Amino acid sequence: MALWGGLSIVDGATGPHFSLNSLYLLPLCLTTWCLGRLAGLALGVITVIVTLYLNGLNDGVSAQASSVPMAIVAWNAGMRTFGLAFVIFLVSAFRRTFDRERATAHIDPLTGLGNRRSFKRESERLESSARRDDRILLCGFIDLDDFKAVNDQHGHAAGDDVLRLVAEALVSAVRPYDVTTRLGGDEFAFCLAVRDEAEAERTAGKIHRLLMSAMDASEWRTTCSLGAATGRTVEETLGVADKAMYLAKSSGKSSWVFWTNDRK
CATH class of the missing domain: 3.30.70.270 (Reverse transcriptase/Diguanylate cyclase domain)
Structure with missing residues (x-):
């Protein structure tokens, strides 16, 4: 969360023309790996809202709402949500596979006891x-x-x-x-x-x-x-x-x- 908050501050300070979107994947992946899929999805939704606001869309959503059609705003939000959700589900699936293989490596396959x-x-x-x-x-x-x-x-x-x-x-x-x-x-x-x-x-x-x-x-x-x-x-x-x-x-x-x- 500290990493995510720091990125948000830096992203807001650099303005709409300097994108840091890809860097948000790091805290998202760490959250999903350590806390699970639901925590990752929750942070992903927050990330989409914050990045849409910080990366240029704040001009259209707040001061000049009429200059950016809501359909475009919705489309961009949907695409970012889909991309982040894909990464979150991928990391979550890899973590489950990792945990299963790690557990199997410590179990005798015939008896189920530890090795x-x-x-x-x-x-x-x-x-x-x-x-x-x-x-x-x-x-x-x-x-x-x-x-x-x-x-x-x-x-x-x-x-x-x-x-x-x-x-x-x-x-x-x-x-x-x-x-x-x-x-x-x-x-x-x-x-x-x-x-x-x-x-x-x-x-x-x-x-x-x-x-x-x-x-x-x-x-x-x-x-x-x-x-x-x-x-x-x-x-x-x-x-x-x-x-x-x-x-x-x-x-x-x-x-x-x-x-x-x-x-x-």
Whole structure:
């Protein structure tokens, strides 16, 4: 709005013979990009009125109204409105496409969970929030047991069904604002903030229990191993959780291991 106001002042000061019409596209495009199509259209209407008045038509509309036919005034206003509306709709459509592609770039297409890039960004946000609220982080790794056998025996379509099943169970086991991801292959991860280590251990056990129940109820009857840990930073906590997960797999699979800071 400051840019638009400045242009209007300069446009009025330079008189009707020095046109700045094209420069009005910059604040219009910025408004549409940042605030949406309706805000852009509203500013576009104001721009048409102001530019018609400032760029020569003020002579015909005010002091010498009879010298400029109203049909010409209406035609010029219509053409400017059409041109600005076209630009506004074009910028709005590009912004929607941009937002859709940006969102897709952070989503695993098979499961709908966040991917590695999304997990890094969201877990860092969660770390800052937990530090501010004096909470600790609970991070966990999930690895499906003998997943390759499902693909070999039943085909990759069955394997995809298992991955989607695990993703749905994981989302239902955590809160909407907790961070979940498919890291790749048959590996998943989660990160959330909890009050204390007792709550963290209960939550880790609950997640593993719900995952096992969902997989046991499916026709594939697969299992998973889960490693979870608590900590203050995402990087450190994930490293400990990764070690806990490998311990769970080496101890017989279908199990979960939870490590606190003093037990790692």
